[in-house]
Structures are given as structure tokens and as C-alpha cells.
Amino acid sequence: MCLAIPGRIVELDGNRAVVDFGGVRQEVDVSLLEDVEEGDWVIVHTGFAIQKLDEEEARASLEIWEEVLKHIEEELENDTSGVREKARPSNP
Numbered sequence: 001m002c003l004a005i006p007g008r009i010v011e012l013d014g015n016r017a018v019v020d021f022g023g024v025r026q027e028v029d030v031s032l033l034e035d036v037e038e039g040d041w042v043i044v045h046t047g048f049a050i051q052k053l054d055e056e057e058a059r060a061s062l063e064i065w066e067e068v069l070k071h072i073e074e075e076l077e078n079d080t081s082g083v084r085e086k087a088r089p090s091n092p
Helices: 055-077 083-087
Strands: 007-013 016-021 024-029 041-045 048-053
Touching: 016 041, 024 041, 024 048, 041 055, 048 055
Parallel strands: none
Antiparallel strands: 007 016, 007 041, 016 024, 041 048
16 A cells, blocks of 8 residues: 655756655656646656656645554554653663
């Protein structure tokens, strides 16, 4: 299963593009897609843009991710099992 976060193409040079994922930029190959342009939203897997999204789809996906991350943060804050402490490296 692939969980993907949409990113926006901010630079394009032939089959190479720089995609912005909320401030994190990654160079990707866009050769699998037709008619990509700067400003397009894409899904990237293993360094390749594999799908174009329209603005509405991208925003909806980002909202879902924000909810998921919020839920994870709340779970970690309310963790009583000590998972967070166990995950920290011990000082020798």
C-alpha cells in the first residue's frame, strides 16, 4: 500500500521537476505523465510523479492528512503506556 501526499510542481525542466510538499522540495521524474506544468499538483512514488490531481483533490487530500497528523499528535500526548519514553534513545 502506498500512502501519498500531494505536492505542487514549482520548477519544470524537461522530464525533471521540483515538487514542493509543504515546504520540503524534492526533485522528481515526470516522464510518466503527459502535459505537466508548473503549478500542477502530483502524487509522487519512489521519485516518479505517478498521478496529476486537480486543486480540489489536492486540498481535500491535504485536509485529510492534517486530521491524521492531528490525531497522531493527540494520541502521543495522551500516551500512558510510555511508548514515547521507550522510543527515546537512552544515554550511555
